[in-house]
Amino acid sequence: MTNEKLLILDGHSLMNRAFYALPELTNDEGLHTNAVYGFINMLFKMKEEINPDYIVCTFDRSVPTFRHKQYDDYKAGRKKMPSELAEQFPILKEILGLLSINTFEIDGFEADDLMGTLSVFAENKGIQVYIVTGDRDLLQLASDNINIVITKRGITEKEIYDRNRMIEQYGVTPTEFIDVKGLMGDSSDNIPGVPGIGEKTAFKLIKKYKSLENVLENIENIKGKKLKENLNEYREQAVFSKKLATIMINVPVEIDLQSIESKDDYDALGLKNIFEKLQFKSLINKIPGLDVIEKAEQKELNLNFEIIDSIDKFQNAVDKILEYNGKYILYFNFEICNGGSYSKSYIENIFINIYNDNYVINMKSTMDEDNEKSLKLLKKIFESMNIKKVGYDIKSQYSILDKLGLDLTNIEFDVKIASYLLNPSKGKYVLKDMIKEYIGVDLSEEDSEFKIKETFLLSKLHMNLDKKISDLNMKDLLYKIELPLTRVLSSMECEGFRVDLDKLNELGEKFKIEIEKVKTEIYALSEEEFNINSPKQLGKILFEKLDLPVIKKTKTGYSTNAQVLEKLIDKSPIIEKIIYYRQLTKIYSTYIEGLKSVIDDDGKIHSNFNQTVTATGRLSSTEPNLQNIPIKYEMGKEIRKVFIPENDDCIILSADYSQIELRVLAHIADDENLINAFKHHSDIHTKTASEVFNIPIDKVTKTQRSNAKAVNFGIIYGIGDFSLAKDLHISRAEAKNYIETYLERYPNVRKYMEDIVDMAKNQGYVTTIMNRRRAIKEIRSSNKIVRSLGERLAMNTPIQGSAADIIKIAMINVYNKLREKNLKSKVILQVHDELILNLFKDELDVVRNIVKTEMENAVSLKVPLEVDINSGDNWYEIK
Numbered sequence: 001m002t003n004e005k006l007l008i009l010d011g012h013s014l015m016n017r018a019f020y021a022l023p024e025l026t027n028d029e030g031l032h033t034n035a036v037y038g039f040i041n042m043l044f045k046m047k048e049e050i051n052p053d054y055i056v057c058t059f060d061r062s063v064p065t066f067r068h069k070q071y072d073d074y075k076a077g078r079k080k081m082p083s084e085l086a087e088q089f090p091i092l093k094e095i096l097g098l099l100s101i102n103t104f105e106i107d108g109f110e111a112d113d114l115m116g117t118l119s120v121f122a123e124n125k126g127i128q129v130y131i132v133t134g135d136r137d138l139l140q141l142a143s144d145n146i147n148i149v150i151t152k153r154g155i156t157e158k159e160i161y162d163r164n165r166m167i168e169q170y171g172v173t174p175t176e177f178i179d180v181k182g183l184m185g186d187s188s189d190n191i192p193g194v195p196g197i198g199e200k201t202a203f204k205l206i207k208k209y210k211s212l213e214n215v216l217e218n219i220e221n222i223k224g225k226k227l228k229e230n231l232n233e234y235r236e237q238a239v240f241s242k243k244l245a246t247i248m249i250n251v252p253v254e255i256d257l258q259s260i261e262s263k264d265d266y267d268a269l270g271l272k273n274i275f276e277k278l279q280f281k282s283l284i285n286k287i288p289g290l291d292v293i294e295k296a297e298q299k300e301l302n303l304n305f306e307i308i309d310s311i312d313k314f315q316n317a318v319d320k321i322l323e324y325n326g327k328y329i330l331y332f333n334f335e336i337c338n339g340g341s342y343s344k345s346y347i348e349n350i351f352i353n354i355y356n357d358n359y360v361i362n363m364k365s366t367m368d369e370d371n372e373k374s375l376k377l378l379k380k381i382f383e384s385m386n387i388k389k390v391g392y393d394i395k396s397q398y399s400i401l402d403k404l405g406l407d408l409t410n411i412e413f414d415v416k417i418a419s420y421l422l423n424p425s426k427g428k429y430v431l432k433d434m435i436k437e438y439i440g441v442d443l444s445e446e447d448s449e450f451k452i453k454e455t456f457l458l459s460k461l462h463m464n465l466d467k468k469i470s471d472l473n474m475k476d477l478l479y480k481i482e483l484p485l486t487r488v489l490s491s492m493e494c495e496g497f498r499v500d501l502d503k504l505n506e507l508g509e510k511f512k513i514e515i516e517k518v519k520t521e522i523y524a525l526s527e528e529e530f531n532i533n534s535p536k537q538l539g540k541i542l543f544e545k546l547d548l549p550v551i552k553k554t555k556t557g558y559s560t561n562a563q564v565l566e567k568l569i570d571k572s573p574i575i576e577k578i579i580y581y582r583q584l585t586k587i588y589s590t591y592i593e594g595l596k597s598v599i600d601d602d603g604k605i606h607s608n609f610n611q612t613v614t615a616t617g618r619l620s621s622t623e624p625n626l627q628n629i630p631i632k633y634e635m636g637k638e639i640r641k642v643f644i645p646e647n648d649d650c651i652i653l654s655a656d657y658s659q660i661e662l663r664v665l666a667h668i669a670d671d672e673n674l675i676n677a678f679k680h681h682s683d684i685h686t687k688t689a690s691e692v693f694n695i696p697i698d699k700v701t702k703t704q705r706s707n708a709k710a711v712n713f714g715i716i717y718g719i720g721d722f723s724l725a726k727d728l729h730i731s732r733a734e735a736k737n738y739i740e741t742y743l744e745r746y747p748n749v750r751k752y753m754e755d756i757v758d759m760a761k762n763q764g765y766v767t768t769i770m771n772r773r774r775a776i777k778e779i780r781s782s783n784k785i786v787r788s789l790g791e792r793l794a795m796n797t798p799i800q801g802s803a804a805d806i807i808k809i810a811m812i813n814v815y816n817k818l819r820e821k822n823l824k825s826k827v828i829l830q831v832h833d834e835l836i837l838n839l840f841k842d843e844l845d846v847v848r849n850i851v852k853t854e855m856e857n858a859v860s861l862k863v864p865l866e867v868d869i870n871s872g873d874n875w876y877e878i879k
Contacts, residue, residue: 006056007056008130010133011089011103012060013133017038018036018039018042022037025037028777031087032084032087035085054261055101095271095274100267113248131147131149140181140247170203171203179242184199184201197227268290272284272440275287303358314374315377320357332352334400341601342496343600348363350363351455353458383408384409384410389411389412390413390415390459393414394408415461416434417478417483424617424772435461485808498643501596503644507592512588532581542560543558546572549568607622608622617804621831651871652838653869653871655851655868656867657807657833657866660833661713661833662716665799666678667861669749672748674749686708692708714727715743756798761780768805772802778790817854825840835855836878
């Protein structure tokens with residue numbers, strides 16, 4: 001007997017145990033991970049406790065085995081594996097590969113048979129065997145040298161059985177345990193056994209007679225009339241059941257001990273990367289040897305770099321970069337000081353890596369020495385069409401160079417944009433985090449060389465992300481839409497939107513008067529003064545003094561949130577006043593006082609257009625958010641009056657796609673009725689009302705058109721009868737009828753909704769027309785409410801995302817055409833389906849034509865794209 005040990009893992013059994021023992025876990029991509037997490041935790045624990053010399057994991061194959069051929073009903077009726085568990089097996093196998101753990105699976109045989117064969121083979125070699133499983137069927141393999149480790153209470157506890165422990169606990173030997181199975185059967189495997197014989201009787205009989213065959217020979221000596229009858233009637237079935245329950249120990253499989261050695265030369269960085277992707281933070285610390293590798297990697301990052309703090313050094317560095325003659329990609333990163341506003345922002349340092357050269361250009365030093373020459377040297381690098389450039393957050397690099405009168409050219413890749421496309425739900429894309437996620441290097445911001453190391457690692461990050469983008473077929477999305485768009489957004493940010501400060505102040509006074517007026521009306525209706533902004537005081541007024549019905553209570557008292565007020569709106573006139581008051585005060589603080597704080601020195605607001613925030617691909621606007629100026633109340637709409645053209649030679653032009661999301665729906669769903677409505681330029685809401693209410697178009701009322709509009713747009717967002725009923729103030733039955741009638745009239749829309757939900761469930765994501773991908777992790781949730789949300793996201797994302805793609809293409813084409821014709825007019829704002837331009841009056845006709853042509857021909861759909869164009873002396877007028 002050697003001192004060597006073999007650890008055999010029962011893959012399916014342990015994954016099944018972990019899946020049901022642990023709560024539902026998913027990563028950012030919506031991938032279920034709880035079974036893998038439990039399995040790997042158990043694996044690390046067993047490796048530590050047993051310290052095996054050999055290790056192997058066995059799996060069942062999803063093909064019939066020899067038992068199925070012998071017995072058609074073998075395992076019949078067993079529930080199909082949940083998709084949430086099935087999707088985790090490929091991940092587990094990938095991790096086992098990274099751990100250098102060999103896996104065994106073979107057609108025609110079960111994992112049990114492989115474990116039996118492996119364990120007996122090892123025992124014959126004098127090796128101590130440990131089989132880790134959750135399946136007690138394996139107890140028949142126990143011997144003096146084969147230990148069955150049964151996991152209990154999920155995976156946290158275990159019991160170890162050898163031959164003696166089996167006899168001690170069950171009173172039968174491991175071999176006799178097969179005879180027990182033959183008598184009692186096994187409902188989980190659909191092994192019939194003998195009817196009427198349960199576990200207790202089976203053990204009792206085998207303890208006495210030692211084998212199934214002996215039991216059958218001694219039927220006459222067994223007490224119990226029914227038991228005797230059953231044993232006689234089902235004796236052949238009992239023998240057959242024993243045969244089915246017997247684990248094979250001679251599967252024809254080649255076993256090479258060297259191939260299953262427990263190795264230390266596994267891929268620690270690969271494991272770290274996949275654990276980070278799966279968000280197994282606690283497991284990363286359990287990867288043996290990872291710290292040694294990371295230290296070695298950090299040592300490799302002891303870079304040689306040159307600090308450029310004079311014009312001479314700058315000149316020499318530029319000369320060397322140009323000598324490469326575009327042979328190598330230039331990787332760069334800017335350290336920008338915000339300065340509190342767009343006009344005050346400036347470059348502190350520029351970090352460059354090209355081939356084996358690393359530079360830190362101290363822009364303050366070089367520009368203090370010779371501003372003009374510094375700019376010329378920057379121009380030679382960044383305007384060179386010969387040098388391909390890769391960076392992080394290229395939009396901000398465009399903007400800061402634009403301020404200096406320089407144009408950034410020949411951009412090859414933006415790692416931030418690529419990372420966003422690969423995982424659009426993440427929200428934040430910090431370069432340090434991306435390097436850790438995709439390369440496995442954890443940089444410390446405390447390191448004095450942190451920025452130059454970040455820049456040096458851009459090349460590895462570039463290659464990694466570019467391959468992933470290519471694998472997911474998103475190259476066109478990146479190179480034809482997102483990368484060119486960075487230039488357009490930068491131009492919009494630099495251009496800004498002029499604000500009439502006098503008008504803003506005037507509007508502020510008007511708001512103050514209106515707020516006081518509404519406040520007085522609220523006091524009159526409540527017959528006392530109180531702090532309207534205090535939920536506690538407002539609650540007392542509404543629910544105690546005015547005795548309105550209590551909708552919801554919180555720990556601190558009555559709830560007075562927006563949902564509660566909406567439910568009370570028909571109970572008292574004070575409710576509408578309070579809602580209006582809240583809107584007014586919010587608009588005043590956000591858009592009157594708020595806008596004043598962000599007007600730059602040039603009298604403009606330079607909003608930040610975010611390209612990497614929304615999961616659907618839509619752009620967002622911050623500092624301030626110009627896409628969200630409220631339009632519900634006239635007072636809110638008036639905010640737009642303060643946004644004016646750059647000067648008296650200009651006006652504001654708006655170009656707005658007409659019902660783009662419904663047109664995208666018609667295209668994607670390929671619904672003939674919907675397509676024809678758009679092709680014939682029908683009023684789609686009137687047409688829908690006519691279809692849904694089965695009345696002639698000229699008989700459709702304003703209310704019916706409005707209700708049809710709610711259905712049209714509600715369908716896009718996967719609206720249900722409950723929500724539609726609430727929106728339209730109708731019964732659920734009516735709302736359900738509206739939706740059903742709509743889907744009958746547009747049958748391919750129904751088919752699209754069903755198909756896209758199925759697709760999202762099967763593959764875990766949906767895509768837009770341009771192959772923009774969004775993971776829908778909610779759709780696989782066991783929680784019905786969360787799952788319903790996932791279904792709505794699956795329906796809406798391809799529509800909203802495709803509409804976002806289309807307007808992005810339009811923005812790029814309009815921008816390029818305006819530049820190509822050397823026009824002064826500029827795009828200055830995008831609000832979802834609308835472009836806003838600062839238009840020079842003498843360019844009106846040519847710009848109108850460019851905008852309309854480029855927007856309506858951005859993509860080719862099965863329906864025409866239509867654009868409404870309006871102009872005026874301020875943003876309010878064009879609406």
